[in-house]
Amino acid sequence: MQGSPWEGPGLSPVDGRTLLVCSFILASTWGQMNFTGDQVLRVLAKDEKQLSLLRDLEGLKPQKVDFWRGPARPSLPVDMRVPFSELSDVKAYLESHGLAYSVMIKDIQVLLDEEREAMAKSRRLERSTSSFSYSSYHTLDEIYNWMDNFGTEHSDLVSKIYIGNSFENRSIFVLKFSTGGSKRPAIWIDTGIHSREWITHATGIWTAKKIVSEYGKDPVLTNTLKGMDIFIELVTNPDGFAFTHTMNRLWRKNKSSRPGIFCIGVDLNRNWKSGFGGNGSTKNPCSETYHGPSPQSEPEVAAIVNFITGHGNFKALISIHSYSQMLMYPYGHSLEPVSNQAELYHLAKDAAKALFEVNGIEYIFGSISTTLYVASGITVDWAYDSGIKYAFSFELRDTGRYGFLLPASQIIPTAQEMWMAIRTIMKHTLNNPY
Numbered sequence: 001m002q003g004s005p006w007e008g009p010g011l012s013p014v015d016g017r018t019l020l021v022c023s024f025i026l027a028s029t030w031g032q033m034n035f036t037g038d039q040v041l042r043v044l045a046k047d048e049k050q051l052s053l054l055r056d057l058e059g060l061k062p063q064k065v066d067f068w069r070g071p072a073r074p075s076l077p078v079d080m081r082v083p084f085s086e087l088s089d090v091k092a093y094l095e096s097h098g099l100a101y102s103v104m105i106k107d108i109q110v111l112l113d114e115e116r117e118a119m120a121k122s123r124r125l126e127r128s129t130s131s132f133s134y135s136s137y138h139t140l141d142e143i144y145n146w147m148d149n150f151g152t153e154h155s156d157l158v159s160k161i162y163i164g165n166s167f168e169n170r171s172i173f174v175l176k177f178s179t180g181g182s183k184r185p186a187i188w189i190d191t192g193i194h195s196r197e198w199i200t201h202a203t204g205i206w207t208a209k210k211i212v213s214e215y216g217k218d219p220v221l222t223n224t225l226k227g228m229d230i231f232i233e234l235v236t237n238p239d240g241f242a243f244t245h246t247m248n249r250l251w252r253k254n255k256s257s258r259p260g261i262f263c264i265g266v267d268l269n270r271n272w273k274s275g276f277g278g279n280g281s282t283k284n285p286c287s288e289t290y291h292g293p294s295p296q297s298e299p300e301v302a303a304i305v306n307f308i309t310g311h312g313n314f315k316a317l318i319s320i321h322s323y324s325q326m327l328m329y330p331y332g333h334s335l336e337p338v339s340n341q342a343e344l345y346h347l348a349k350d351a352a353k354a355l356f357e358v359n360g361i362e363y364i365f366g367s368i369s370t371t372l373y374v375a376s377g378i379t380v381d382w383a384y385d386s387g388i389k390y391a392f393s394f395e396l397r398d399t400g401r402y403g404f405l406l407p408a409s410q411i412i413p414t415a416q417e418m419w420m421a422i423r424t425i426m427k428h429t430l431n432n433p434y
Contacts, residue, residue, distance in 0.1 A: 033248045035112060037084030040068060040105035040403060042077050043094065053097050054078050057090070063286065064090055066250065068403050069324065070289075072373035079104060079400050081250065104400050111405040112249055118408050134206050135412050137198050140170075140242045143205065143235060147173060154212045157225075163233075164303025167256040170238040172303050177211050177230040185433070187224075187426060188308065188317040188388075190233040193268045193300075193379065194252045195240030197322040199396050199406045199414055204234045204320065206415035207422065224426045228315070237268055237300055250404065252288050254300055261285045266292035269321075270377040271301045274385045275333025278376030291377050304379075309386065316390035316429040317383040318422060323403055324372070324395035325363045327352050327421065330384040332368035332393075333376035338384060341367070347428050348392070351421040358417035361397065368393060390429050394418065 045051045054071040057064060057080070064086040069079040082090045094101050105111065115137070122136035132146050151160045159176045166172060178184070191197075191204035211230060214221045224230070235241050239255035253265030263286035270281035270291040277283070281291040296302045308314050329344040331337075338344065348365040355363055364371060368380070372395070383391040397406055397414045406414070 035108040038108040039103055040081050041101045042079050042104045043099050043101045044077055045074050136408050139245045163307045166239045166300055168239040174231045174233045179225050183313050184229050185313050185315045186229040188231050188314050190236045191320045193236040195237045195244050196250050196252050196404045199322045200320045202411045203415040203418055210419055220423055220427045224430050266290055266298050268300055271298050272377045272382035274381035275376035278333050280375035281377050314388050317388045319379045319393045322396040325399055326395040327363045327365040328368040328371050328393045330381050332378045332381050335369050351424040354420040354424045355417045358420055359413050
C-alpha cells in the first residue's frame with residue numbers, strides 16, 4: 001500500500017515532514033547529500049535466472065540502485081540501496097518478477113543523522129579532554145593528526161612513512177611498527193580502500209594502538225616484532241574518504257576523473273594487475289566496480305605496488321573491507337585453487353575460530369571466488385601472484401542490519417575480535433618462514 005509521498009514506513013505524514021526538514025537542515029550544515037526515504041532492500045534470489053534479473057537493475061540508466069551486496073550466487077543475499085524516488089518502480093519490478101524482498105534499512109538518513117550526531121558529541125568530548133576516542137569515527141584530518149601524535153608518542157616502535165599521493169594530491173602514509181633493522185620480513189595491513197567502509201579505518205586505528213600496548217606483554221606479538229615489521233595503511237583511499245565526510249557518505253571509489261568521461265572514480269579494488277578487466281569488474285566508468293583504464297592506473301594503487309615491490313620482503317598481506325563477516329584468501333578472479341590452498345584454508349579456519357571466541361561473532365571463510373563472488377583485479381590476488389603467500393581479505397561486521405553504517409558502538413568489539421584473527425595469521429607467518 002502506498003502512502004503519502006512524505007511518509008516513510010512507520011511514520012505519520014507530520015513525522016515524515018519533520019524528519020525531512022531536519023534532514024535538510026543537517027545536510028545544509030554539513031554539505032552532505034541527503035538520503036531521506038532511501039531504503040536498503042534485501043533480495044534472496046532462488047536461482048541464476050533471478051540473479052540475472054537483479055543484475056539487469058544495475059545496467060539501467062539512470063542507475064536506479066546501488067548494490068551494497070551485489071548479485072553473486074543464489075545462496076547469498078543481495079542488498080541494494082534504492083533512492084526514495086525509485087522505490088515504487090524498483091519494488092514493482094521485483095514483485096512482477098516474483099523476487100521476494102525485505103526492508104533491511106527503512107530510512108538511510110535516520111542512520112546518517114544518528115552517526116553524525118554521535119561524531120559531533122565525541123568531537124566535543126575529545127576537545128574538552130584533549131584525547132582521542134577509539135570508539136568513534138573520525139575525519140581524514142583527525143586521523144592524520146592522530147597518526148602524527150601517535151608516532152611521536154611511540155617513536156621507539158612506530159614511524160610514519162610517506163608512500164605517495166592520491167589523485168587529488170593528498171599524501172598517503174603508512175605506519176611502520178619495528179624494533180629495528182631494514183627490510184626485515186614484513187606484514188602488510190590496509191584499511192579503507194573502499195571509502196564508505198568506515199568501520200575498517202576505525203578497526204585499523206584500534207589495531208595500531210593495540211600493537212603498541214601489547215608489545216612486551218603478548219608473546220605472539222612480541223615475538224613477531226622481534227623478527228618482523230608490521231605496516232598499516234589506515235586510509236588507502238584518502239580522496240574518497242574525505243568525500244564521504246564532506247559530500248556523499250556512501251561513496252565507494254576514488255575521485256579520479258578523465259577527459260570526456262562524465263562519471264568520476266575507479267574501484268581501487270579492481271585496479272590491480274592480477275586478472276585485470278575480468279569478471280566481477282566492468283569497463284563502465286559509472287559503475288561502482290569500474291576497473292579503470294589500465295592496471296595500476298590509479299595513484300593510490302600504484303603507491304602500494306611500488307612500496308611493496310620496492311621493499312621486497314613482505315610475507316603476509318591483510319586487506320580489510322566491510323561488510324558480510326567473511327575471511328577469504330585467493331583467488332578472486334578465478335575458481336582455480338591456489339597451490340597452498342589447504343594451508344590457507346586451515347589458517348583461515350583457525351583465524352575465524354579465534355575471532356569467534358571473543359564475542360561469538362561468526363565469520364564464514366574460504367576462497368574469495370567460492371565464498372563471495374568472482375572479482376578481478378583485486379589486492380589479495382596481486383599480492384599472492386607477487387609472491388606473498390599469506391594473503392587474506394576480511395569483510396567485517398555486520399551481515400546487513402546496518403551495512404556500511406555500522407554504529408560506532410560496535411567499533412571496539414569489531415576490532416577486538418578482528419585482532420585475534422590478525423594475531424593468528426601473524427603467528428603462522430612467523431612460524432612458517434619462506
